[in-house]
Amino acid sequence: MSNIKAVFVGTGMIGAGLAANAMLNGYETVLYDVVPQEKMEANIRHIMDILVEAGAATRQQADDALAACQYSNDLEQAVQGADFIQECIPERLELKKSTYATIQKVTGPDAIICSSTSKLFPTKLQEGALYPQSILVGHPYNPSYLLPLIELCGGEQTSPQTIEKAKEIYTGMGKVAVVCQKEIYGFIVNRLSWAALEAAKECVRDGVCTVEDMDKAIMFGPGMRMAVTGQLLTISLGVDGGFRNIAEKYGEEPTPWNEVYAQGVDQEIANRDPSMGNTVDEVCKFRDRAFAELLKLHKLL
Ligand SMILES: NC(=O)c1ccc[n+]([C@@H]2O[C@H](COP(=O)([O-])OP(=O)(O)OC[C@H]3O[C@@H](n4cnc5c(N)ncnc54)[C@H](O)[C@@H]3O)[C@@H](O)[C@H]2O)c1
Structure with missing residues (x-):
């Protein structure tokens, strides 16, 4: 514009x-x-x-x-x-x-x-x-x-x-x-990051891990995934068939919400820039290339 x-x-x-x-x-x-x-x-x-x-x-x-x-x-x-x-x-x-x-x-x-x-x-x-x-x-x-x-x-x-x-x-x-479709304290994402911060501090206080290991655990695990494919798409990519198969795979009670998440993920994949993948396979390839770049930045590759 x-x-x-x-x-x-x-x-x-x-x-x-x-x-x-x-x-x-x-x-x-x-x-x-x-x-x-x-x-x-x-x-x-x-x-x-x-x-x-x-x-x-x-x-x-x-x-x-x-x-x-x-x-x-x-x-x-x-x-x-x-x-x-x-x-x-x-x-x-x-x-x-x-x-x-x-x-x-x-x-x-x-x-x-x-x-x-x-x-x-x-x-x-x-x-x-x-x-x-x-x-x-x-x-x-x-x-x-x-x-x-x-x-x-x-x-x-x-x-x-x-x-x-x-x-x-x-x-x-x-x-x-x-x-953010509702007026809610913390809007969409601060509630998520505040919850992660509280959980991280609790782990340190409870002697579960050091501050440094807490941050490493996030940076080299969930943080890397979230940076590339968010939260719901990340979880969906981890299960063959995504949210439609998640309850069966993990032995959880089926819930109709899984179909809602699955449709949302389908839409999200369809809306991506084609260079970042519009199928599950293509998204995984994009994700893996992005991980390799992140690992190089962190001198792990
Ligand atoms: N700092 C953050 O991490 C962050 C993140 C997201 C949103 N916000 C929000 O952004 C807003 C600004 O935060 P900030 O961190 O940039 O604050 P800041 O103190 O760095 O900047 C505020 C600016 O407003 C100016 N100012 C004060 N009274 C004014 C007036 N009457 N008219 C015009 N300018 C005036 C000040 O001179 C200053 O330059 C706040 O509403 C805050 O909640 C902050």
Whole structure:
């Protein structure tokens, strides 16, 4: 998507990271913050340097993007003509809501406002707004400049068109947007990672393993699999016939949910980029190539 004007309101850890993605993907990008412009520039330069050092952008791409970036300490001026606003200010409900009121007086209903909030629900964020239908959560994952995940979550008043538009805009920034269909604490994935963190700490406390062995166990086992094929596809690949045969294979009680998971996995495989495999065999080959690359990075191959 080109011709998108993206404004990042709050340019700390999360805002500067996402702004770098927008800039490198050709969006007209404005950084707004209450701190002086020099501070904003220093933050975004720092992120670009990291991306260049990591090999995620060339020095030329980073310099061109930085040269085109705009900065503002005037919110009303910053959001003039914006298509997309990513709000990345501190986690305070009233501050976020009053910021949206200022923005929407200028933009009207057409610009979408995505909040980076980790904990506030979109229905609360859009309460009393001029155009609640255009407000939703677009929750990134740290480090936001490299991890593609964005969890979209609409509130009771968010329109389906807003969710679709947000998805398109994030895709154009190189992100991978998934939809959290319910307002639930931790959205989709933090509940999973919090549960893993608690289980890991418990193992250490109970003397099951050291901290180092806990991390190695995750990195060289389930973590490698999850990085390449997620959770449900990973489990499905481990059983001939996938979820349709899982109860029989493991001697579990059959449940109708296994057919639901199986159909979801079928859909997931069909939707993959063809270069990553659209059959179980092809997906396994892709997975194995990816494992070999990961092992090389870890000096195990
Ligand atoms: N840090 C994370 O790992 C993480 C991950 C996902 C989501 N989030 C969410 O992202 C949001 C921002 O978090 P962060 O870690 O980037 O915080 P941060 O403290 O690094 O950055 C906040 C920025 O907002 C600016 N700011 C403060 N008041 C402002 C105002 N009134 N108008 C404009 N800018 C203002 C600050 O100057 C600062 O640059 C929070 O809602 C947080 O929950 C954080």
